[in-house]
Amino acid sequence: MLASTGVRIAKMAAVIVAVAIFNFFLVHSAPGDPALVIAGQSGATDEAFLERVRADYGLDKPLVVQLGTYLKKIVTFDLGYSHRQQRPITEVIAERLGPTLLLTGTAFVISLLGGVALGAMAGVRAGKFSDTVITILSLIVYATPVFWLGIMLVLLFSVQLGWLPPFGYQTVASGFEGWALWLDRARYLVLPAMTLGLLYLAIYARLMRASIIEVSHQDYVKTARAKGANESRVLWRHMLRNALLPVVTMAGVQAGTLVGGSVVIETVFAWPGLGRLTYEAVLQRDYQLLLGIFLVLSILVSIFNLLTDLLYRVVDPRIRAV
Incomplete structure (x- = not known):
């Protein structure tokens, strides 16, 4: 039974990684530029500020590089930072997970x-x-x-x-x-x-x-x-x-x-x-934040x-x- 449970846990981990990759491409396929949203909340939309936002959030890098960075972070339970909540995503999800x-x-x-x-x-x-x-x-x-x-x-x-x-x-x-x-x-x-x-x-x-x-x-x-x-x-x-x-x-x-x-x-x-x-x-x-929520839901x-x-x-x- 222990061996069978270990195999199931390994398969579960593989499924979670696959779901995380799928969610990453799904969210990034949505229309619009995330940098524009973040800049709009700051009250500035000039090109120089947009370039700085893209550099700060890694949005100026190729999508494959962004995926690799994202996977490295979730291994260490770092889900990133919510620009809207102005808080780490781990804290936001932990606060809402209990009521759910x-x-x-x-x-x-x-x-x-x-x-x-x-x-x-x-x-x-x-x-x-x-x-x-x-x-x-x-x-x-x-x-x-x-x-x-x-x-x-x-x-x-x-x-x-x-x-x-x-x-x-x-x-x-x-x-x-x-x-x-x-x-x-x-x-x-x-x-x-x-x-x-x-x-x-x-x-x-x-x-x-x-x-x-x-x-x-x-x-x-x-x-x-x-x-x-x-x-x-x-x-x-x-x-x-x-x-x-x-x-x-x-x-x-x-x-x-x-x-x-x-x-x-x-x-x-x-x-x-x-x-x-x-x-x-x-x-x-x-x-x-959406990526973090999807990851937690897939784990659950x-x-x-x-x-x-x-x-x-x-x-x-x-x-x-x-």
Whole structure:
């Protein structure tokens, strides 16, 4: 297992380098001159100043040389300097990474636990009223645009009922510390996490339902029932673990999507995470910051895929023998 994990880590490193090279050429293929953007923010656009800006940021060198310099820097975890934020990119991303992981991690737990529970309930009651209700609600949530769902939740729970804050990360100038601070952030977390998690909850519920129905017809399930095991034991000991395999696969793939795909949610709820930072960097044409964000997201996705492979060995013991 250690040898297999080492091979996977080596492949992960190669993929990250390849993604970094691709992102470099993708960002630099965008129209416009970055030096003009930087000079425009300084209030000077004469040619002499532009040449000095290009020299300071290495923009006057060939693209291949710029790529080599960029790769050397990321090996030492130097992601460069954001001309818009006027701060090192590592500091900017580190500041926004925590809120993004908090949001996506909470949404992932909500979607996975809720989807597995509802899917299993629908699968063991296939064709009954509860199955129909869960299936219809899953289809409705899956077909609903995520930004519209977020706005509707804000109108209901914030505007109409006044239970939860509509946007933000925490109460401004509240002075909270310790548990009071985390409880305050939890109130702001509920709506964006529900909005982001409900979409994937619907996917996992439908996938779990189909998997439970398929597993229920397997020989080992029929044998367990023939031996006199009650339905609860059959579900927990024989059906659920095998039915989880496709859900684990899908969840592992979409865990990275949650981190990289929270741009809309963070924008709607003014959540100060990487998704919103990406949106701001695009509007401000902060190319170095975009490269840093893309690199961090690719690392996170690779880590989630590695964890999924390791979790698969726990869920399905047959893989350990391969």
